[in-house]
Amino acid sequence: MLRDPNVILLGEEIGVFNGVYKVTRGLLDEFGPERVRDTPISEAAIAGAAVGLALAGLKPVAEIMYMDFLPICMDQLATQAAKMRFMSGGQLKVPMVLRTQYSLGRQHGSQHSQFTPAWFLQVPGIKIVLPSNPYDAKGLLKSSIRDPNPVLFIESGLLYRTKGPVPEEEYTIPLGQAEVKRKGEDITIVGISRQVGEALSAAIKLEQSGISAEVIDVRTLQPLDLKTIVESVKRTSRLVIASDDVKTGGVGAEISASVSENAFGYLDAPIARIACPDTPIPFSPPLEQSYMPNADKIVETVKAIMGK
Amino acid sequence: MLQSMLLLRRFEEKVEELFMVKGALIGPSHLYLGQEAVAVGAMSALAPDDLTVTTYRGHGHALAKRVPAKLCMAELFGKETGNCKGLGGSMHVAIYPKTGSLYATAIVGSGIPIAAGVGLGLKQKKSKNIVATFFGDGACNTGAFHEGTNLIAVWKLPVLLFCENNQYAMSTPVKRAVSSPSIAERGRAYGMETIVVDGNDVISVYVAAKIAAERARSRSEPTFLECVTYKMKGHGVYDKAEYRPKEEVEKWLARDPIIVFKKKLLDGKTMTQSEIDAVEDKVKQEIEESVEFAMQGSFLPFNTIQSYVYAEE
Numbered sequence: 001m002l003r004d005p006n007v008i009l010l011g012e013e014i015g016v017f018n019g020v021y022k023v024t025r026g027l028l029d030e031f032g033p034e035r036v037r038d039t040p041i042s043e044a045a046i047a048g049a050a051v052g053l054a055l056a057g058l059k060p061v062a063e064i065m066y067m068d069f070l071p072i073c074m075d076q077l078a079t080q081a082a083k084m085r086f087m088s089g090g091q092l093k094v095p096m097v098l099r100t101q102y103s104l105g106r107q108h109g110s111q112h113s114q115f116t117p118a119w120f121l122q123v124p125g126i127k128i129v130l131p132s133n134p135y136d137a138k139g140l141l142k143s144s145i146r147d148p149n150p151v152l153f154i155e156s157g158l159l160y161r162t163k164g165p166v167p168e169e170e171y172t173i174p175l176g177q178a179e180v181k182r183k184g185e186d187i188t189i190v191g192i193s194r195q196v197g198e199a200l201s202a203a204i205k206l207e208q209s210g211i212s213a214e215v216i217d218v219r220t221l222q223p224l225d226l227k228t229i230v231e232s233v234k235r236t237s238r239l240v241i242a243s244d245d246v247k248t249g250g251v252g253a254e255i256s257a258s259v260s261e262n263a264f265g266y267l268d269a270p271i272a273r274i275a276c277p278d279t280p281i282p283f284s285p286p287l288e289q290s291y292m293p294n295a296d297k298i299v300e301t302v303k304a305i306m307g308k
Numbered sequence: 309m310l311q312s313m314l315l316l317r318r319f320e321e322k323v324e325e326l327f328m329v330k331g332a333l334i335g336p337s338h339l340y341l342g343q344e345a346v347a348v349g350a351m352s353a354l355a356p357d358d359l360t361v362t363t364y365r366g367h368g369h370a371l372a373k374r375v376p377a378k379l380c381m382a383e384l385f386g387k388e389t390g391n392c393k394g395l396g397g398s399m400h401v402a403i404y405p406k407t408g409s410l411y412a413t414a415i416v417g418s419g420i421p422i423a424a425g426v427g428l429g430l431k432q433k434k435s436k437n438i439v440a441t442f443f444g445d446g447a448c449n450t451g452a453f454h455e456g457t458n459l460i461a462v463w464k465l466p467v468l469l470f471c472e473n474n475q476y477a478m479s480t481p482v483k484r485a486v487s488s489p490s491i492a493e494r495g496r497a498y499g500m501e502t503i504v505v506d507g508n509d510v511i512s513v514y515v516a517a518k519i520a521a522e523r524a525r526s527r528s529e530p531t532f533l534e535c536v537t538y539k540m541k542g543h544g545v546y547d548k549a550e551y552r553p554k555e556e557v558e559k560w561l562a563r564d565p566i567i568v569f570k571k572k573l574l575d576g577k578t579m580t581q582s583e584i585d586a587v588e589d590k591v592k593q594e595i596e597e598s599v600e601f602a603m604q605g606s607f608l609p610f611n612t613i614q615s616y617v618y619a620e621e
Contacts, residue, residue: 008432034432039459040455040458040459040462042421042455042458042459043455044421044451044452044455044456045421045424045452045455045456045458045459047421048418048420048421048422048424048425048452048455048456049421049422049424049425049428049456049459050425051421051422051425052361052421052422052423052424052425052426052427052428052429053425053426053428053429053432054425055410055411055422055425055426055429056359056425056426056428056429056430056433057429057433058429058432058433060425075415075418075452076418076421076422076452079415079418080413080415080418080422084411085616085617085618085619086395086613086616086617087392087395087396087400087403088392088395088396088400088403088411089390089391089392089393089394089395089396089616090393090615090616090619091391091392091403091404091405091406092403092405092410092411093619095619124617125617125618127618148619148620148621149618149619
C-alpha cells in the first residue's frame, strides 16, 4: 500500500474493527477510510466492486470473511472476473485479490469452516494462492497484488497464530512455484495450506521409523507447479497428498490425476489422498478433531504404503 | 441522435434477417428493437470518455457508445476481426473500452456491483468521468441489484442506473414479478434520486440523463432512472413472444421510438423528409459494409485461445 497508491482494501469489518481476525490491524489509521473501506454485509457487492475497481485501474484487495461466504459472490469471481480477459479478446484486465480464510479446526461448525479450493479449479482465469507460513504469506500476497489477474488468496484461520521469520525488507514469491520444504528419498508428501505443517511434522515422525519423506508445499494451485511434484515422484516413486478439503472431487484428486498422467510408470504404489471425510464439518470439538487430517493420519497412511 | 437510433434499428433488423432468413448467425442473440431511445438518449448525455457497464442485450448500447458497427457485426459472426476477437459473441459485444463501452455481462443483475466498483474507482482517482449501467426490469429482482444499488447509494458514487423496463423478463411480465408499485420505488428506497422517464422518447431520456450525469459529475451523487419502454420482439431472436396480448403489442408499436422521434423532427421542422432519407441511406450503407467486413474476416486460430485466459503484464 505504501508502494502503490492504487492498492485499496474493502471488506466487512476490516477498518474500524481491524478485521475479524485482525489481519488488517492498523491499516485504517495508516491509510485512511478511502483506502481501507468497511463495507455492508454484501458479499456479491464486495466482490463486484472489486471487479469494477480493477476495471477502473485500481488494485483492490477485497476480503471475504469466511471461505463459506464465497458462494454468495461466486458469480462475480467465477463468471465475471475470471472470464473478462478471455471474453473481451484480451481487451480487459482484472488485477484484483480476493482474500479469505477457512476456519477448520476452530469449532466454527459446518457453515464457517469449509475449505473448497477445488471449486475454483474449474474456473480458468483465476489464480489460487495458499500460503502455509508467515514468510510465504508476505511474499505471495505481494505477488498476488502485483499480478494482473484475479487472485483468490486463501488463508488458514488456524494458522493465524503461527509464528515464523518474516523479513522486514521487500521480497516476493512468484506464483506457480512449489517449494520442496524437506528433501526425502522414499515418498513424496504434497501438502496444501495448513497440511504443509502437518506433513512436516509427519516427516519428522517418519524419520524415526526409518522412512525418508520429501515434503512439497504447492503454494499455488492455479497455476500448479506440476513439474516440481512430478520430478519428486519420479525419484521417490510414491505420493501422498494432504489437504483440508473433502476428499471427493477435491484438490487431491486433481493432483493425483495429473501425476498419474505424467509419472504413472514411476509409481511403486497407488497414490493416497488424505483429506476430510465426505460429510459437513461437525461442531463438536472431539468430532471435529477426528474429522480433520493431521500428522498422525499422514504417518499412518505413509507407513501403510511403505509396508511398515 | 436520429442517425444513431436508425443505426441501432437497422443493425438489429439485419441481425434478425441473418439469423432467421439466411441462417448465417447462430447462438443466442437478444435484440434491442424498440428500446433505441434509451441507449441513444443516455449515451448522448454522457461524455465520450464516460464509461458504461451493460448487458447481454447490448448491441444497442455498443453502437450508441460508438463501438464501430463493423466490429460488432464481426463479433456476432465469431470472427477474429470482431471487437472481442469472436471470443465474446453477441452477449458481450458491448465490451470495447476504447470508446468507454467498458463491460457487458450475460448474468442478469451482475453489472450493478461492477458499476459500483467502477464508480468508486473513478471517484477515488478524482476523475471527471462517471459510469452508467444498464439493466432490465428482470435484474431488479436479483440480489446483485439490491447489494449493488445499496453500495452505490451509501458510498455516493457517480453512477447512473438505467433500468430499462421493457415490460417483460423473458416472458414474465413486470406485474407478476415486481412487488413494488413501480421499479423506481426501489431506487427511492435506497435513498437515491429517482426519475421515471418515457423510454420511447429519446429527448426525454436525454434530458433526464443529462440532469443525472451533471449530478454525478459535480456532486458524485447517483441517480436511478426507470426508462419505461417495450421490447418489440421476444427475449431472444428465436422467441416469437406469443405470450403478449395483441392489443398491448399494437399499442406499443404505435409508440415506436423512431416513429415518435421522426414525427417530432418533421413537425418541428428540424429535419425534412429528404434529410431523413439521406440519413437512412447512410445507415443502410454502413450496415451493408459491416456485414461485408464480418463475412471477410477469419476465425481466431484455436491454438491461440489459451493465451487469452491470463494476462501476462
